[in-house]
Amino acid sequence: MFRKTRAAAIAAAAATALVLSACGGDSDTGSTGDGGEAGGDPIPVGIIADLTGATGDVGGPYNAGMLAYVEHLNANGGINGRELKAISNDYAYEVPRAEELYNQYVNDGVVAIQGWGTGDTEALSGSVANDELPFMSASYAEPLTDPEDAPYNFVVAPTYSDQIRVALNWINEDSGGSAEVAVLHHDSPFGNAPVADGQAWVEEKGYDLGYKAYPMPGGQPNYVGLLSQAQAQGAKYVIIQNVAPPAAQVAKDIQAQGLDMTIVCLNWCANELFISLAGEDVAEGHVLIQPITPMITEQPGHESIREYMEEKGMDESDVSVSWVAGWATMDVMAQGIAKALESGDELTGASIREALESMGPIDVGGLIGGGDVEFSAESHRGSASTGIYRAEGGQMVEIQGGVTP
């Protein structure tokens, strides 16, 4: 019996050693943008990307835009001779995976994080504050702009609330001062984010607009039921705060039911995807509120993108609004990092935050809201201006640029 015990003990010890040695190994980094050794260590930045999850159709281009920016930056000398090293991993829009990636990035010693969705941004806002890591993402929810609540979150584009304010101003003008508005929104914090602020805006401005919100249930074959409610309300305008596929479905339903309604899409359905999913004819005439300037509208910031596209032999259709958003967001972060390096302090998350807050207007070549992005210690609302577009002939045609609420 004794020998058997010993054998068991040895087996257990061996197993333990195996587990420990496996755990001791360095955690590997994901796919990286170029990170060479030109004049100083590369600067690591973690990217939490959705490539294959629920929002992968816009998250993929967003991530590609970020990596493209980093590649372009490094090819042109990096930041003060130091390269930016982007570590990007797919989290498939699942918050626990984002948290795990975040832990990995912290372990890798990143100085800043580029996130993606509302879920991961909210789930990590506490951690990034404690770990002092600046965090930007494609979630433009209003609470994230308040440094008291989220000291390390930076919102580069106008918030969903600002976008709905712009949308309501436009509707007020377009309708001649009186109309019914139905707000169809995703049934989540992301979807709810601007709903109450929109209502408050109508009251504050004293607009003669009827305002009613309808959560959009998921997994519906169509939205005819919701639209009949909106029709009963007498809605002439439908603001949609959702991603492109359901918004495109609403556009199709409006067409099929022969309703006289104009869709005003906010941000995540205001893109080329909405037009292509709905089809050129169906999308025609609907209005898109999009803070990121698409390639079709010329801005100085597009020049370096075109340079990059030429180098890579890319086509204009490869570069969607989401791609540009990724590029521009990484641009803002890189400029913050450059400023922090300039100040001579050690490059940490805290010094990048300090730089972003104190550096004044950040020139992104008009890619975001047609103007500059600016943060301060009191507000992390980077921009309040957005473009208004109309779907015409399958393109996003600008009606107004640089509009603020």
Place this chain on the structure above:
Amino acid sequence: MRTVAATATGIHHRSYTSELRLRATRSEYFRLALLAVVLLVVPFALGNYWLSIVNTIFIAVIGAVGLNILVGYTGQISLGQGGFLAVGAYSSAILSDRIGVPVPLSILFAVALTAVVGTFFGLPGLRLKGLYLAIATLASQQIIEFIIRRDYGGVLTQGKGYINVDRLEFLGFKIGARAVFEQQWYWILMPLAVLVVLAARNIFRTGLGRSFMAVRDQDIAAEAIGVNLTRAKLTAFAVSSGFVGLAGALTAHYSEVVTWEKFTLEVSILYLAMIIVGGLGSVAGAVYGAVFMTLLPVLIRNVANAVEGSVPFLADQLPAIQNAAFGAIIIAFLIFEPRGLDRIWQRMKDYIRFWPFRY
């Protein structure tokens, strides 16, 4: 479901106390000592990243042990795990951060509240069995998820959609910065996980625990020999939910943020997978399952990244592959060893003990 493993020769019980002992042989004590040494060495041997995974495992252990009490021992299937975790997380976070209750008390309250909520949602269990109960608990998951997700009136999150939880602080002690964060949490979570495992092991040495198992094995027979079915089932829901509430509250304070997305149906299914893979109706099985299911995606990712140069497909499709592996492993266990890792471990021990004989 748990078969009596062959014990070593020469072990005779002469009293009930002796038979009730958790450990009877020297090798069992030896393994316990070895485990204790490993648990004491781990925080010094591992870096912060791996410690964070170990800490996640401890929380998963607490939740899985809790779920196994209900599903594995009492035979009441539950798809409401995510919802019950949410009750623990939200209540402790709100109590400690907004009302100012000291964290240990807020966690205790969260445990009690989750037990109450669990009991309430366990009421259908008095009339329903099997698949029907699964659907009823699915309803509890959906109801709780609905409440935390919509948060009408902003009672829960004050309109923000999420709650930032302050860094854990009690009796003048505050968890430090990132460099020591994981290690300090280890010393909180490890003892708690050990306590939970011990508590669960001991529940099943009492009459109450035995009544749970009687309900699972044959409820009519159990009633005939005097087990109060109502009491046993509801107590099982309460005890199980209490453990789950603890796991939820710890999640809130450890991850420092509470959002509804952490408590979805997927989480419920992940926990069910843990106890299926680990071994239904076994406390040790719940532990093995929690360790295994937490490590699996991490290891897959490390492998995928390591071979990215030669097999880029693995890294590109990582989340899909992780999901596929998740499903494949559950199916493999159901086919090859429905009694899970716990049973495999027993068989390994028996094999070594009887070698060179088969039995």
